[in-house]
Amino acid sequence: MTVGLDVRSERERVARACRPGQPLPEFVYSSDEDILWSRVFATLRTMHEQLACADYRRAARLVQLPAERVPQMSEVSRMLRSLTGFELAPAIGSQPGRLFYGPMADGILHATPDVRPVTEQSFSPDPDVIHELVGHAVILADPEFAELYRCFGRAANRATSDEERAAIARLFWFTLEVGVVAEKGHPRAYGAAILSSVTEMESFVNADLREFRVEDILAADIDDSICQPLLFVADSVSRMMAEVTSFLRTRVGS
Numbered sequence: 001m002t003v004g005l006d007v008r009s010e011r012e013r014v015a016r017a018c019r020p021g022q023p024l025p026e027f028v029y030s031s032d033e034d035i036l037w038s039r040v041f042a043t044l045r046t047m048h049e050q051l052a053c054a055d056y057r058r059a060a061r062l063v064q065l066p067a068e069r070v071p072q073m074s075e076v077s078r079m080l081r082s083l084t085g086f087e088l089a090p091a092i093g094s095q096p097g098r099l100f101y102g103p104m105a106d107g108i109l110h111a112t113p114d115v116r117p118v119t120e121q122s123f124s125p126d127p128d129v130i131h132e133l134v135g136h137a138v139i140l141a142d143p144e145f146a147e148l149y150r151c152f153g154r155a156a157n158r159a160t161s162d163e164e165r166a167a168i169a170r171l172f173w174f175t176l177e178v179g180v181v182a183e184k185g186h187p188r189a190y191g192a193a194i195l196s197s198v199t200e201m202e203s204f205v206n207a208d209l210r211e212f213r214v215e216d217i218l219a220a221d222i223d224d225s226i227c228q229p230l231l232f233v234a235d236s237v238s239r240m241m242a243e244v245t246s247f248l249r250t251r252v253g254s
């Protein structure tokens, strides 16, 4: 499968031309990219029924991502706005630090419209539209998760030191990217990087699963180029949220 460079560069041009406050543009996807989306999404959706946390499964029923084509960011953003007030904004590639987290305070998630290469269909080290929409956007339909994203954004805007910014990145990674919660004694995923990767979904239950402790997360290493060997399992989503928001509110920018 080949995806013409012209399709990618046209998406990049459209994304770069988009300005805050303007209606989101429509992005062009090739038929091969639609096929890749439908194949990966079908596999993930089946896996989510068994291994995604209850909040995610409930949110996915609300958002109803299309199965046969790459969704437009605009249609998903409209749905989120009506449910939790969150919106999507186009980004190209990954965005560093405050540029990524800061806008979340205002309910804006920067998301790339690009599609992973077919050679990385089961695990993509870089964010792509499957990661952004299947992973992040769906759970942003849940009001409490949306508030947690906002809390990270506010903390990023308050942070005054590299140490605080590193703590935010680690907490975000081990919760909203590779977070796992115990449900009836079984690990269930709520993190976007797991939920958007077939390989991660197949393997996360066999990772080194440790008790969720903020101080342990702050000392843990991140390597987003491989499936995560170490994950932190919260007793419940509400306890995870309480501990993370308490840390961000009291220990960042204070």
Ligand SMILES: [Fe+2]
Pocket: 127, 131, 136, 177, 192, 193
């Ligand atoms: Fe992400």
